[in-house]
Amino acid sequence: MSWSQRIEQALAERRLNAAYRRRQTTEGGNGRQIRLGDRLYLNFSGNDYLGLSQDARVIAAWQQGAQRYGVGSGGSGHVTGFCAAHQALEAQLADWLGYPRALLFISGYAANQAVLAALMQKGDRILADRLSHASLLEAAAQSPAELRRFQHNQPQALADLLAKPCEGQRLAVTEGVFSMDGDGAPLAELHRLTRAAGAWLMVDDAHGVGVRGEQGRGSCWQQGVRPELLVATFGKAFGVSGAAVLCDEATAEYLLQFARHLIYSTAMPPAQACALQAALACIREGDELRARLQENIRRFRQGAAPLALTLTDSDTAIQPLLVGDNQRALDLATRLRERGLWVSAIRPPTVPPGGARLRITLTAAHQPQDIDRLLEVLHDVSQ
Numbered sequence: 001m002s003w004s005q006r007i008e009q010a011l012a013e014r015r016l017n018a019a020y021r022r023r024q025t026t027e028g029g030n031g032r033q034i035r036l037g038d039r040l041y042l043n044f045s046g047n048d049y050l051g052l053s054q055d056a057r058v059i060a061a062w063q064q065g066a067q068r069y070g071v072g073s074g075g076s077g078h079v080t081g082f083c084a085a086h087q088a089l090e091a092q093l094a095d096w097l098g099y100p101r102a103l104l105f106i107s108g109y110a111a112n113q114a115v116l117a118a119l120m121q122k123g124d125r126i127l128a129d130r131l132s133h134a135s136l137l138e139a140a141a142q143s144p145a146e147l148r149r150f151q152h153n154q155p156q157a158l159a160d161l162l163a164k165p166c167e168g169q170r171l172a173v174t175e176g177v178f179s180m181d182g183d184g185a186p187l188a189e190l191h192r193l194t195r196a197a198g199a200w201l202m203v204d205d206a207h208g209v210g211v212r213g214e215q216g217r218g219s220c221w222q223q224g225v226r227p228e229l230l231v232a233t234f235g236k237a238f239g240v241s242g243a244a245v246l247c248d249e250a251t252a253e254y255l256l257q258f259a260r261h262l263i264y265s266t267a268m269p270p271a272q273a274c275a276l277q278a279a280l281a282c283i284r285e286g287d288e289l290r291a292r293l294q295e296n297i298r299r300f301r302q303g304a305a306p307l308a309l310t311l312t313d314s315d316t317a318i319q320p321l322l323v324g325d326n327q328r329a330l331d332l333a334t335r336l337r338e339r340g341l342w343v344s345a346i347r348p349p350t351v352p353p354g355g356a357r358l359r360i361t362l363t364a365a366h367q368p369q370d371i372d373r374l375l376e377v378l379h380d381v382s383q
């Protein structure tokens with residue numbers, strides 16, 4: 001098979017299963033709304049849970065950072081790319097989340113790949129919740145360590161895997177809030193099990209940090225758990241992008257030696273680190289934003305209960321409506337768009353086969369009438 005045949009065949013398969021993905025060019029938005037072409041939609045697809053991507057304080061911090069440092073870091077953090085703004089942000093993150101150290105990464109994807117690649121060796125075992133994010137499962141699959149997946153949110157399934165002998169080290173991997181279902185992991189129970197077995201726990205809290213727990217410290221803080229490795233990402237509630245790994249002193253030093261994504265890649269722009277400090281300050285004093293988000297979640301779930309579509313067991317900003325069939329999910333998303341609502345249809349392989357859904361996300365920026373409008377249209381199109 002030639003290159004072009006191989007590529008055409010893969011594309012044809014995607015088209016056949018209504019799984020073909022296309023990007024949509026937007027003209028910007030404000031968390032609550034999104035503009036495509038000359039039409040303005042209510043946006044129920046973003047991860048900007050607190051609306052901080054448009055916050056005047058965060059924007060000003062980025063602008064001032066660019067004035068002071070320029071727009072790029074100029075190199076890897078190991079050469080000249082690590083500056084005072086990065087250092088201050090790392091210290092603030094470590095203090096906020098109660099860890100000795102925080103290390104910045106360019107994205108959550110890179111952080112997850114880097115940590116697993118740097119830590120795991122042949123003879124080790126990764127025990128991952130089945131529904132963990134692609135960045136975790138892919139890094140685990142590529143790792144020389146053995147990958148075992150356990151049933152979603154089932155501590156007993158993890159316990160069974162931990163009971164099996166292993167010559168090397170074991171790392172259990174899960175998320176604070178699962179990105180496609182919106183449900184939270186039983187972190188206290190999982191950590192109790194890993195500690196008893198002498199294993200480590202890694203929690204990717206991309207969707208929990210900023211929105212859950214006191215001062216937005218996330219799912220772990222909320223459940224009174226301090227996993228050995230915590231990944232916080234900044235593309236969601238922080239409204240920016242980037243990520244940090246929280247860990248102890250020795251692990252941070254180890255990652256600085258062996259995490260290739262830190263060594264062979266340009267550090268995030270210092271101005272972005274300035275914006276992230278401002279976003280962190282907004283999050284720490286963001287009880288009002290979090291209360292507004294909670295009220296939107298409550299309003300949505302109450303109104304969606306009578307719909308013909310199934311809600312998941314989620315009390316977070318991620319409120320999927322399960323559809324099942326790919327084409328039906330796409331058709332529903334199209335009909336919502338015709339009525340001015342931007343909602344994504346999520347299909348396999350992002351979710352398990354037969355698990356196509358409308359992934360509705362809510363933010364503090366939504367007004368009560370936005371939620372009511374969404375419910376009204378959902379009611380009409382799902383009949």
Ligand SMILES: *Cc1c(COP(=O)(O)O)cnc(C)c1O
Nearest residue numbers: 107108109133179204206233235
């Ligand atoms: C979004 C997300 C990531 C990736 O983070 P980026 O900063 O967007 O690369 C990783 N893990 C989870 C659970 C996510 O939802």
